[in-house]
Amino acid sequence: MRGSTSAPTVRVLDVLELLARPGNERLRFSDVARELDLTQATAHAILKTLTDRGWVARDPDGKAFSLGPVLAAVAARAEAVRPLSGLALARARELARRTGYPTTIVERVNDTLVISAPETVTDEQFPVFPGDRIPYALPFGVAFAAWDAPEEQSAWIRRSPVTDPVVIDRIDAVLARTRDRGYDIDRATPALARATQLVGTLERDGLPAHVRQIMDQLMAECASIIFLPDDDPANRTHPIATLSAPVFDHRHRVALLLAVNPMRALTAAQLSTLRSELVEAAGEISASAAPDWPAPVSNVR
The missing domain is CATH 3.30.450.40 (GAF domain)
Incomplete structure (x- = not known):
């Protein structure tokens, strides 16, 4: 598809792809911000939105982020189509x-x-x-x-x-x-x-x-x-x-x-x-x- 890309969308996808990498199953807020060179405000906004929508899960004790349950449903549907x-x-x-x-x-x-x-x-x-x-x-x-x-x-x-x-x-x-x-x-x-x-x-x-x-x-x-x-x-x-x-x-x-x-x-x-x-x-x-x-x-x- 031709045309310009959306920078905010790219940053959201970067977060999901970072969490999907082997060894990155449980990253803290500071890890995500550092790895993707995001400001704290941007990292917080993205992670909160993804967590609220179930794309990312947050451990209430360790405060680490991981892929959420919605992705499992998407993966199951992707396999079907x-x-x-x-x-x-x-x-x-x-x-x-x-x-x-x-x-x-x-x-x-x-x-x-x-x-x-x-x-x-x-x-x-x-x-x-x-x-x-x-x-x-x-x-x-x-x-x-x-x-x-x-x-x-x-x-x-x-x-x-x-x-x-x-x-x-x-x-x-x-x-x-x-x-x-x-x-x-x-x-x-x-x-x-x-x-x-x-x-x-x-x-x-x-x-x-x-x-x-x-x-x-x-x-x-x-x-x-x-x-x-x-x-x-x-x-x-x-x-x-x-x-x-x-x-x-x-x-x-x-x-x-x-x-x-x-x-x-x-x-x-x-x-x-x-x-x-x-x-x-x-x-x-x-x-x-x-x-x-x-x-x-x-x-x-």
Whole structure:
């Protein structure tokens, strides 16, 4: 939707998203004001309104705030009206249990990718939280762009800081191969993947121009490495950051991505097993929404 945003609304949503982050289930008034850089008056007005309406609950003893009961009702309704997301969440949890790797669901909101459900089964730190936002721009969202219209693919590239013609020339081949095999594979090293995710989720508004320029340059360098030619022998061990497969809706459009995030080296055999499980899961979810849509089938050796 085009047009200006509402700053007061943004601040309210910031409070809810802060309380929704793991580890932030019980924050005090001062914590909320400090974390979001709000004045005491603004923080008080927002928290009081949310508490009065049941979106936030306040512990009368510890004075800590947490998500309220109204959100549970909203979540239940959201699952009913967004069945693909509910199915994807169930499969993400199953994949996490079966593989031992973190899984995520990625949804597109205009020109932004939203991480809606990271799932982990170990205590290993995973640098993604529910509600994290990443720009829908090269190098993020390849599996969305691969099935997008040509003009949207061009816009996806233009929104990125990548200007290297060598990298850009590779993109058509990358998107075509992604469509052919039915999933995207990010071969970045774990360190590079974490750096790229971090830069992608950082808020640029309000930063000095030279800082934004440094961040853009770093993102462009990450993209140039991520999109190196994929010509390694099939039996070589590769570092794999993410495997993501599209889930299609009843209009035959990509509704969301189901992703597994090994963040480590995998053998060819491990990769083959993992991609088969992922593509099968995504295809089954797609079939529930569009039975006439052929599920993506991995045909890459």
